[in-house]
Amino acid sequence: MPLIQTTVPLLDLTAQYEPIKDDVLAVIKEVFDSKVFILGPKVTQFEAQAAAYCHVNHAIGVSSGTDAILMALMAMGIGQGDEVITAPFTFFATAGCISRVGATPVFVDIDPHTFNIDPHLIEASITPRTKAIMPVHLFGHMADMDAVMAIAKKHGLYVIEDASQAIGSHYTNSKGEVKWAGSVGDVGCFSFFPSKNLGGIGDGGMITTQNSHLADTLIKLRNHGAQERYFHEMVGGNFRLDAIQAAVLSVKLPTLEEQHRLRQKNGAYYNEHLHSLVTIPFVKPGFRMIYNQYTLRTPKRDALHAWLDQRQIGNAIYYPLPLHLQKCFAHLGYEAGDFPESEKAALEVLSIPIYSELNTEQKQAVVEAIKAFFN
16 A cells, blocks of 8 residues: 555644634633633632542642642642652653652652553652652553552552543542542642643643642642732742633533543554554553553654654654653662663653544554554
C-alpha cells in the first residue's frame, strides 16, 4: 500500500473547540459582563461539577497543576529536612515542587509496563524523614494505588496523587469498588493545561480531597492564607483559578466522557495495527486508561521520531531525560544506572496523535508511516 500523504498534528485544538465554540464564547462573555474575574460563582460551579465527576467530597480550583502539587505539600507542612518519594520518569513539576518547599525528592524506579512508580521498591526508600509518597498516574493510567496506600498506612505517610494526566481514569479494586483518580490518596492534583483531556484556554488546575480539614487549609492557601480578607492565618500564595478558565471548563466537563471514549477507540485502532511493530501501551486488567498520551516503545525511537517529523506526523518524546539525571538535581547524588527502567523508558518512548477528533484518514496516515519505517 502506498504511504498516505496526510499531515497529522500531535493535537488539534481547533477541531476540539469547533463544536462547542459558541458555548465557550457565551460563557466568556458572561464572565466579562459580570466583571467577577477572580473566584466567584463560575469557580464554585465548576468545583461542584468536578467534585461529583471525580467522586470526591471537595474540589478546589487552583492556578495550575504545578501549583496544585505545591499547595498539597504546603498544606501537609512538608518542608526543610523532609523527604517525599516519587518516580523519576515524569514531568518536572512533580519533583520540582518537592524541592521548592525545601524538601528532598527521593526517587524510586518505575514499573516498565505502566511507567508508574513500582510499589515493590518503595519501602526500601522510606526513612525517618519520609513524609509522603507521590505516585504519578502517567499518560492516563493510574498507579497501583492499593499497594501505595497500604505502604503509606503502615508507615504513617501522606499520599499525594499526581493525577495531572489522569482525570477520569479509575480502577476496580479487589472488593469490586471503583476508585477514581484523585479520590484515593489524601489529595489529588490535576492540570487543565490546554493539551489535557480536560484542558482550559490557559493555565489551570485543581486539588481534590475527601478530607474537610485539608480542604479548608487548601482554600486558605490559594488566597494568601486568608479566609477573611486581610486576615491571614498562614502564609499561602496567589493560587486562584481564574473565573474565565472555570467557566470554559464547566462547558467542557460534560464532553469529557466522550473525549475519553474516542481516545480509547483511537488507541484500540493503533493497538490492532501496531502491536507487531512496537510495544503498545499496557493497560492492567480492571484499569481504565484515558490515553492522555498514546505512548509506544521501540529501541529505534530516535530514528522513528525523525522519520515521522519528516513526514509531518505529529509525535513527541515524554520524557527524554529522567529527573534524577537533570542538572538541577545533581546535588542529590544520583547517577546513570540508578533507575534502569526509567532510563530505558526515556530512550524508547514516543507519543503519537491520540486526540478524539482524529479521523480515519489521519489514523491510517500515522499507522502507514510507522509501518513504512519498519519495512
